[in-house]
Amino acid sequence: MKAYVLEAVGQLAYRDIQAPQLHEEEALVEVVSAGICGSDIPRIFETGTYHFPTVPGHEFAGIVREVGAEKHRAMLGKRVGVFPLIPCMACEQCKRRAYEMCQSYNYLGSRTDGGFAEYVAVPVWNLIELPLEVGYDDAAMLEPACVALHAIRQVDMKDVNNVAVLGCGTIGSLIIQWLASMGVKQILGIGTRKEQGDLISGLAECVFCNCREKDPAGFVMEQTGGVGAELVFECVGSVESISNAVSLARAGGQVVLVGNPAGNIDLDKQIYWKILRRQLTLHGTWNSSFTKEEDDDWHIAIEAIRTGKIKPSGQITQRFSCEDLREGLEVLRDKTIFTNKVMISKAFYS
Ligand SMILES: [Zn+2]
Ligand SMILES: [Zn+2]
Incomplete structure (x- = not known):
């Protein structure tokens, strides 16, 4: 599969890599839309990820194409949003389900491979199903929308x-x-x-x-x-x-x-x-709440998008195809033209 692989600071290669091998509790998500986050710019061009090589990208949505175990079969073909933080489930914060404050988390797109790729292995726990009214661009903006909501809910x-x-x-x-x-x-x-x-x-x-x-x-x-x-x-x-x-x-x-x-x-x-x-x-305020209950930030955000109360995709100022992701990064880095959200999307889905 094709992926953007960060091999060193500033060295992002678009190349073929092996599709991820799924663990039992994981699903393979085909990425349809992926947003570039402001934090991706220093991550790619200045500081690097936690280790190399890593596929960046933590704001994305797509379709479940494979599951790691038969018990997750019902997820196949589902349209999903992704909570990018993978909690340890063992620390004090995780025990009280404040996963955003987990003391030893993993993270898609910075500590482990993320969404600037054709496919991503995502723990089934981190997936949230999308209603049909919520498009992929809006769903790829769930993460920042939830960060914003979380700040207000303080x-x-x-x-x-x-x-x-x-x-x-x-x-x-x-x-x-x-x-x-x-x-x-x-x-x-x-x-x-x-x-x-x-x-x-x-x-x-x-x-x-x-x-x-x-x-x-x-x-x-x-x-x-x-x-x-x-x-x-x-x-x-x-x-x-x-x-x-x-x-x-x-x-x-x-x-x-x-x-x-x-x-x-x-x-x-x-x-x-x-x-x-x-x-x-x-x-x-930090990150967003994802307890998988109706009142977590992600459920509230999906409902607000579904009912038209908020429209995150209205903030998309530039779109690029998967092949042109680098151009999108440069637009956001150089800021010579006005940007709010730069979105990478596969044009044939909506
Ligand atoms: Zn972000
Ligand atoms: Zn934890």
């Missing part, structure tokens, strides 16, 4: 009326879509390019601010009558953005830290003072 949204979202990339835009679907009255999106505002405004009701042109704290104060935002999602992970998140939160407000840090986070003393004096609550 907070009790009951009395929240206004929310600021710093960073309008894939996750920030998905958070905005979720907030709109939950009926949040005022959503303030803060990004760095006009196109981000145009894209998100077409998917959710939101007032956008380009922070290259206007100070985000000033913008939020203006929009909230000088009070500040009740809830802030920080989706960038830079000192500047985290400082802005603290500065534009109202007294008694909450900040959810979503963005992965690009380096050390060294906060100015005046910013730190604001956390204390405004009695802010800071939340961390």
